[in-house]
Amino acid sequence: MKCLRFVLVPLAFIPTITVAQSDSVQKPSAVSYLIANNDLPPKTAATSGTVFTFASDGTPQNPFHVSLGGSGAGGGYFNSNRVSVLRSSACAYLSLGGAGEIGGVDLQALRDIGNFSGSPTDIGIDNGIGLVNNGTYLYASYSSSNTIATFAILPGCSLNFLGDISPLGKNSGNVKGMAVHGNMLVVTYGDGSIESFNVSAGIPVSNGDLQNATGYVHSSFPAGVDITADGHFAIFGDQSSTTSVEVSDISSGKLTKTVLYNLGAAGDSTSIYLSPDETLLYITNTSVGRVSAAFFNATTGKLSHGCISKPLKGFDRNWVFLANPVTELNTGTGSVLYLAEYGASSGIAVLNVTSTGATCSLTETAASPVSDPDSTTLLSIGVYPPRQF
Amino acid sequence: MRSLFRFAIALQVILGALLTASAQLPQCPLRPTPGTVVQDGPSLTSQNGALSLALTLRNAADSFGYMHYCFDYLSSTGVVEAPTLRVNPGDTLTIDLTDNLHVVYPDRPNSRYPMSHMQHAVESPATDPCKSQIMNFNTTNLHFHGLNVPPVCHQDDVINTLIQPSKTPFQYQIQIPANEPPGLYWYHPHPHGFTALQVNGGAAGAIIVNGIEKMKPQVAGLAERVFVIRQQFLDPLSWIPGPYQLTLNFQPAIAPQSASPIIQMKPGEKQFWRVANASTQAFLSLAVLFGNTAQTLEVIALDGVPVTGDPMVTSIDVPPAGRAEFIVTGPASGQSATFVTNGFDTGPVGNGNASQVLADINTTAMPARTLVAAAPVLPAPPVTQRFSGLPAIKPTTTRKLYFSEAPLGTNPPVSFFITVDGQQPKLFTKDQPPAIVTKVGAVEDWTIENHTSEEHAFHMHQMHFLVLEVNGVPVQNPTMQDTFNVPFWTGHGPYPSIKVRMDFRDPNIAGTFVYHCHILDHEDAGMMAKIQVDP
Numbered sequence: 001m002k003c004l005r006f007v008l009v010p011l012a013f014i015p016t017i018t019v020a021q022s023d024s025v026q027k028p029s030a031v032s033y034l035i036a037n038n039d040l041p042p043k044t045a046a047t048s049g050t051v052f053t054f055a056s057d058g059t060p061q062n063p064f065h066v067s068l069g070g071s072g073a074g075g076g077y078f079n080s081n082r083v084s085v086l087r088s089s090a091c092a093y094l095s096l097g098g099a100g101e102i103g104g105v106d107l108q109a110l111r112d113i114g115n116f117s118g119s120p121t122d123i124g125i126d127n128g129i130g131l132v133n134n135g136t137y138l139y140a141s142y143s144s145s146n147t148i149a150t151f152a153i154l155p156g157c158s159l160n161f162l163g164d165i166s167p168l169g170k171n172s173g174n175v176k177g178m179a180v181h182g183n184m185l186v187v188t189y190g191d192g193s194i195e196s197f198n199v200s201a202g203i204p205v206s207n208g209d210l211q212n213a214t215g216y217v218h219s220s221f222p223a224g225v226d227i228t229a230d231g232h233f234a235i236f237g238d239q240s241s242t243t244s245v246e247v248s249d250i251s252s253g254k255l256t257k258t259v260l261y262n263l264g265a266a267g268d269s270t271s272i273y274l275s276p277d278e279t280l281l282y283i284t285n286t287s288v289g290r291v292s293a294a295f296f297n298a299t300t301g302k303l304s305h306g307c308i309s310k311p312l313k314g315f316d317r318n319w320v321f322l323a324n325p326v327t328e329l330n331t332g333t334g335s336v337l338y339l340a341e342y343g344a345s346s347g348i349a350v351l352n353v354t355s356t357g358a359t360c361s362l363t364e365t366a367a368s369p370v371s372d373p374d375s376t377t378l379l380s381i382g383v384y385p386p387r388q389f
Numbered sequence: 390m391r392s393l394f395r396f397a398i399a400l401q402v403i404l405g406a407l408l409t410a411s412a413q414l415p416q417c418p419l420r421p422t423p424g425t426v427v428q429d430g431p432s433l434t435s436q437n438g439a440l441s442l443a444l445t446l447r448n449a450a451d452s453f454g455y456m457h458y459c460f461d462y463l464s465s466t467g468v469v470e471a472p473t474l475r476v477n478p479g480d481t482l483t484i485d486l487t488d489n490l491h492v493v494y495p496d497r498p499n500s501r502y503p504m505s506h507m508q509h510a511v512e513s514p515a516t517d518p519c520k521s522q523i524m525n526f527n528t529t530n531l532h533f534h535g536l537n538v539p540p541v542c543h544q545d546d547v548i549n550t551l552i553q554p555s556k557t558p559f560q561y562q563i564q565i566p567a568n569e570p571p572g573l574y575w576y577h578p579h580p581h582g583f584t585a586l587q588v589n590g591g592a593a594g595a596i597i598v599n600g601i602e603k604m605k606p607q608v609a610g611l612a613e614r615v616f617v618i619r620q621q622f623l624d625p626l627s628w629i630p631g632p633y634q635l636t637l638n639f640q641p642a643i644a645p646q647s648a649s650p651i652i653q654m655k656p657g658e659k660q661f662w663r664v665a666n667a668s669t670q671a672f673l674s675l676a677v678l679f680g681n682t683a684q685t686l687e688v689i690a691l692d693g694v695p696v697t698g699d700p701m702v703t704s705i706d707v708p709p710a711g712r713a714e715f716i717v718t719g720p721a722s723g724q725s726a727t728f729v730t731n732g733f734d735t736g737p738v739g740n741g742n743a744s745q746v747l748a749d750i751n752t753t754a755m756p757a758r759t760l761v762a763a764a765p766v767l768p769a770p771p772v773t774q775r776f777s778g779l780p781a782i783k784p785t786t787t788r789k790l791y792f793s794e795a796p797l798g799t800n801p802p803v804s805f806f807i808t809v810d811g812q813q814p815k816l817f818t819k820d821q822p823p824a825i826v827t828k829v830g831a832v833e834d835w836t837i838e839n840h841t842s843e844e845h846a847f848h849m850h851q852m853h854f855l856v857l858e859v860n861g862v863p864v865q866n867p868t869m870q871d872t873f874n875v876p877f878w879t880g881h882g883p884y885p886s887i888k889v890r891m892d893f894r895d896p897n898i899a900g901t902f903v904y905h906c907h908i909l910d911h912e913d914a915g916m917m918a919k920i921q922v923d924p
Contacts (some may be wrong), residue, residue: 075799218813241793241814316880
């Protein structure tokens, strides 16, 4: 499995990619954006973000190139989102894994307002830097140094580094995924264990609930994580050879034993995303190039089988990995689902979502995938305005 | 995705560590210079029904940064490496193995084996290696690959036998079954999580069960060559394939950087080649070329078992751990000839297996060295052959297993599974219960599917299996193998599969042992499971 990236993403390809509109040309005027963190490999090019507007049918259009200056990671964990968007103001943060920096992008001006660093020992070159925010603080998980840096969010999309922690999983695993809701940060370690932290003072303090998830004994290890709007449940997407998702009741302020759901045979479920109305959980099935949706009951925390897409166009030819689902709208099911496609022809998959509450469908649109002209290694996308939780 | 830049940085770091370490460690025996004549390795032959020897496993880096793992044997002429062991059916083989490994990656995160279950618990030096719980870079053991011997400590157990560095040798003693097929087997370390590391460094040697001329008289009197193909990655811990070399009897085959190894034959001479693929993950497709023309090879045995009939082929696929024994006819005097591996497509996410020259074949008037014994004048005493009648036996049970993978990101860790259909996929751990329980006497048909986009090499410990079908198509001349390719899935259509017949009739193999993918990185990362055979 090792040489895949070298086969499918030849470095020689990178200088030949078509660059989108540069900063000097007309900027999109829409107020909703899809933001892609291009996360180009170190030393191949300075990395960038690409900001798209939406056509009336939800298709991303008008890519706008935002230079970020430093180098990206060129890949990494599927579940680790390298784009974090503020709800309170038009700011997006894009991590630069190679440089160990976080670029702040002003979405009104569509420009990089600067790159911010944590401590000198914060390194994310191997598998990127995951980002989440609660409106007050931005948390950055550095994959190489296994540190979580805390930044205070300042006006104008600026950041102020506050400090690091170096958490470790129950089985010595490193941080793989994060989600934050109010004062609670939930972390997965990729070794089968999970932990929550109190972030009321900014820098995370463990809630003392480090534990193996239920899937641990089945070799299903939580990776991606999302938290419901009311903070009642944390949902974990597992690294697994099947579609495996776990739910923990966190209403007590601590993680409780997870309930494991096997939702299908399609492999991999590391990357998950709750629909804005919390009725559907979107799950990428990376190894088969498909995406699933499971029905979620936000009252009980229970999951049930939903639907699965057909293999998305270009899988195993133009791209090889699928990650980071997000939706166009921040209401209902989100209407249109987007996923990052990683490969020599990186792009954004576009699917229409329908749901009756009992049945659902995920249908790739005719215009899908939309090319990201600035990336060959796309793993992370975000939408502004984001979901309200 | 990592860049070459990052790779270069990592390489410098590891090289520095290796060279620093090597300055402090005893060296392994010098290995042959590229471009020289390939010599058969040192050979030890049983006498009066027994072969006893002492091996020391040590590690040290060479001047190029390749970390060597060597089985040292103190011969009358000095220390030699990985001797070929020649035994007869019914003989007793005794090996006193001393673990003299030194930690060489003390502070490095184990990026290749994130789930390798490393345990650094303090354990009394007096702890019985049959009961040790420590598994780390310096732990080792021995597997007698292909031999049909008991899966118990001091014999061929790789689950619970964990030998730690000590001045006290650990003794292996096995009796070669009287009905063991005559052919080529091999020995190598098998500590879960670290097998690839140690085999990558060269810790592998050939075992020959004598007597093949009794079943295949056409090899009698021929010059015999024993070739062990090994593989060495410069950075064996990295998930990046990086620079690696195939070696032929420890001589690098890296043309055009260096001249190829040289195999000498007399013009037109027939030789009996016994080739072991002791690489960590190279899928070989062996051929002999005169100019660009592939020559006919007469297949004698695969995985140590003489084949039925006398198949004539122009190439032989040999998965990692597989063996092929065949007759080669030498070129005419002065004719250009090479021993090559053709490229092998391991699938979209498989590692590259480029075609390459393994050796140049030069003609010489030199007499050949080792000769296969002459065919017996009198018929061999009747011994019921192992696996006899297997094709006609109705299986008592059928099972379906499958290979699958679960990546966490574009880079490792990747979870590697081999799962019995209907069970939960689980990464291998030494304390997990067996995935399959059966009984001595059972004959089972297994269908093994590949749900991944890369080739896997299915290997069964303790026994051989009869290959019945590939992708649902019956095999024309079924062969007994212990390791066999399971083709990769293209992403469309039914999963590729093999169907094999497992022969549990021999009470000698009662116990708990393992089956796994013999891409050793996959095995180390969890693509292994247990089977319990009740008496």
